[in-house]
Amino acid sequence: MSTILSKEQLTSIANEYGTPVYVYHAEKITEQHNKLKQAFQQSPTRFFYASKALTNINILKHLRTLGCDIDCSSINEVKLALYAGYDPKNILYTSNGIAFSEIEEAVSLGVNVNIDSLSNLEKFGKKYGHSYPVGIRLRPNIMAGGNLKISTGHEKSKFGIPIEQLDKILALVAQQNIFIQGLHVHTGSEIKDVSVFMKVADIFFDLVPHFPEVSFLDLGGGFKVPYKEDEIGTDVPELGAKVAEVIQKLKETYNRNFETWFEPGKFIVSECGYFITEVNVMKQSGATVFAGVNSGFNHLIRPMFYDSYHRIENISNSGAAKHPYTIVGNICETDTFAWDRPISEIREGDLLVFYNAGAYGFEMGSNYNSRFKPAQVLVRNGEAHLIGKRDSFEDLLKNQVELPF
Ligand SMILES: *Cc1c(COP(=O)(O)O)cnc(C)c1O
Numbered sequence: 001m002s003t004i005l006s007k008e009q010l011t012s013i014a015n016e017y018g019t020p021v022y023v024y025h026a027e028k029i030t031e032q033h034n035k036l037k038q039a040f041q042q043s044p045t046r047f048f049y050a051s052k053a054l055t056n057i058n059i060l061k062h063l064r065t066l067g068c069d070i071d072c073s074s075i076n077e078v079k080l081a082l083y084a085g086y087d088p089k090n091i092l093y094t095s096n097g098i099a100f101s102e103i104e105e106a107v108s109l110g111v112n113v114n115i116d117s118l119s120n121l122e123k124f125g126k127k128y129g130h131s132y133p134v135g136i137r138l139r140p141n142i143m144a145g146g147n148l149k150i151s152t153g154h155e156k157s158k159f160g161i162p163i164e165q166l167d168k169i170l171a172l173v174a175q176q177n178i179f180i181q182g183l184h185v186h187t188g189s190e191i192k193d194v195s196v197f198m199k200v201a202d203i204f205f206d207l208v209p210h211f212p213e214v215s216f217l218d219l220g221g222g223f224k225v226p227y228k229e230d231e232i233g234t235d236v237p238e239l240g241a242k243v244a245e246v247i248q249k250l251k252e253t254y255n256r257n258f259e260t261w262f263e264p265g266k267f268i269v270s271e272c273g274y275f276i277t278e279v280n281v282m283k284q285s286g287a288t289v290f291a292g293v294n295s296g297f298n299h300l301i302r303p304m305f306y307d308s309y310h311r312i313e314n315i316s317n318s319g320a321a322k323h324p325y326t327i328v329g330n331i332c333e334t335d336t337f338a339w340d341r342p343i344s345e346i347r348e349g350d351l352l353v354f355y356n357a358g359a360y361g362f363e364m365g366s367n368y369n370s371r372f373k374p375a376q377v378l379v380r381n382g383e384a385h386l387i388g389k390r391d392s393f394e395d396l397l398k399n400q401v402e403l404p405f
Contacts, residue, residue: 003028005379007315007353010276013384014351017375019278020295022362022388024054026062026380028272033066036264039240043247043260048092050221050265051077053359058378058387059269060084071221071263075102078111092218094137094184094263095120096159107132114184114218116160118168125176135182135218138163140203144196145188145222149306153187153200160185163203170210180211182261186220189266192232194239201246208254216259219243223267227309227356234267266359273358275300275374276315279350280330289325291346293337296329298368300354300361303337310357314343316350327352331369362388370396 005025013023036047048071049063055077060070061084069090072078075098081091088110095103096116100123106113107128115121116137124134139160145151152159161169173180185200197219204217223234243260250258277293284290302308312327314320322342329335337354346352354361365373372395376388 003031005274007313007318009379009384010274010315010353011351013377013379014276014278016384017377017386018390019276019351020293020299020374021276021390022357022374022376023274023276023384024056024059024269024358024376024378024387025272025274026378029059029062029269030066032268032271033063033068035236036262036267039236040243040260040262042240042244044257045240045243045260045262046216047268048090048261048263049268050263051081052363053265054269054273054361054363055080056362056376056378056387057084058385060086062378062380063268068268071265072111074098075105078106078109081111082109092135092261092263094186094218096137100124112182114182118161118165118172121161121169121178122172122176125172125178128178130177130179133179133181133213135184135216136161136169136180137184137186138203138207140185140187140200142187142196142199144191144193146190146224147306150189151187152189153185166207166210173211180213182216182218183207183211183214184218184220184261186218186263187222189222190224191222192224192234194235194242197239198242198246201243205246205250205253208250208256208258215257216261218261218263221263221265221267223264225266225270225356227311229311236267268359270356270359273356273361275310275354275357275361277352277354279346279348279352282346282348288340289323289346290328291325291343291352292328292330293352294330295374296331296335296369296371297333298329298331298371299365299374300337300357301364302360304335305364310337311355312338312341312343313353313355314346314350315353317344317347320345331371333368367391367396372396 048069091111094114114135137160141155281292324340327337372391375390
């Protein structure tokens with residue numbers, strides 16, 4: 001079965017469910033998960049889907065049935081994962097900057113936790129001592145990732161305990177007899193270069209002797225996927241082979257077995273997603289031709305927030321000659337999706353599709369300008385299912401408390 005949805009399928013979904021609409025393809029998610037499994041066959045590896053990329057409950061359930069584990073960035077994501085049927089053992093809560101009460105809640109739910117500050121590590125030690133295994137999130141001071149906003153491991157980043165504070169970590173661990181079961185580093189998103197992961201592996205290699213109870217080494221997520229036509233993603237098979245070498249070397253050096261953990265978000269769900277919009281207005285201004293769609297950064301913020309590139313296609317006129325268009329939204333802000341992008345001739349009413357919209361698309365959406373969040377559709381076994389309704393007017397008022405006037 002093809003893992004690409006055709007223009008005909010997308011058009012018929014737009015006709016049936018209206019626009020704007022996010023469409024996800026279950027078989028593409030399966031394919032990405034299989035790529036990971038195959039690439040890392042040579043050494044014990046677990047994949048925790050970074051659910052913040054896309055938390056629709058059906059996506060979580062689909063991944064659970066594939067045998068994928070799940071990584072959460074808030075206690076509510078932990079609860080969503082439990083709701084989707086994940087065993088607490090297969091849930092990882094990689095926290096950053098959270099209140100200790102959330103860590104207590106995570107422990108009471110029985111999930112794996114990575115702690116990212118000395119302060120919470122100390123509280124953890126005082127409360128649980130050696131009774132609950134925990135991972136520590138370290139900041140390796142490595143610059144990596146597609147751009148600064150999505151780079152999390154550098155020396156000015158808020159994430160993780162700075163590696164130069166190792167002495168303090170070790171003192172706390174000794175003092176409170178903390179059960180450190182894993183070491184974690186997530187250097188950022190869109191990391192094409194396999195050597196970044198290997199640098200982290202080298203750091204782990206030197207840290208391991210300090211932590212005799214560590215059984216997993218968590219290299220985080222951040223695998224790059226191709227957004228542009230000529231881009232290539234992270235070479236996952238190469239990474240798998242290199243990681244297997246390191247794990248083997250660790251075993252020989254320290255006479256212990258280690259698991260590798262990963263937390264891919266984008267790699268698993270980016271390419272399964274299509275965002276379909278409709279052109280409201282065409283506008284000419286000098287050499288610029290604007291195509292204004294019925295969406296904006298309230299539905300897909302990545303182009304404005306990260307300067308991200310999403311491939312855009314006019315599926316209503318795909319055979320036509322290409323012209324440069326500036327694709328903009330209908331929000332009262334400058335919400336430009338693309339500048340002077342060559343696209344098949346655009347007319348009002350045409351459907352424009354944004355590709356690779358599965359990760360951090362709907363999920364980063366909002367109701368800004370009091371517009372509705374889009375509907376979400378999942379294609380599975382060739383059939384389209386509504387998995388998220390478009391907002392209605394009532395949703396805009398749902399949490400507002402009206403005073404008497
Ligand atoms: C966001 C995040 C990920 C996933 O990043 P991707 O670029 O989507 O793979 C993994 N781990 C942690 C801790 C994260 O915050």
